[in-house]
Amino acid sequence: LLFLEAPLLLRLLAESSALATGVYGIYAQSMIYRVAARPSWNTPLTTASFFGSAHVGLSLIAATLFVFGEWRSGVALYAFALCVGVFSLGALR
Secondary structure: OOOOOOOHHHHHHHHHHHHHHHHHHHHHHHHHHOOOOOOOOOOHHHHHHHHHOHHHHHHHHHHHHHHOOOHHHHHHHHHHHHHHHHHHHHHOO
């Protein structure tokens, strides 16, 4: 939508829905592993570790933005990815 020069409101709506879908997707994947048959997996740490791995994907998207010259967006996203990584380290302790 950015390359098609779509209106800002449409881009914001598409980005927000993609973010919500991604967050729910990570949560759903973590819930697959939280089964009662495996008590060591059925903890909030399982969900925290899945969300912690999101910083890898965010860093890759930021690197792609850097390659295409979108420096401001890339720096903002990379800073957010670092915050997610630091949060995951704290949540897993």
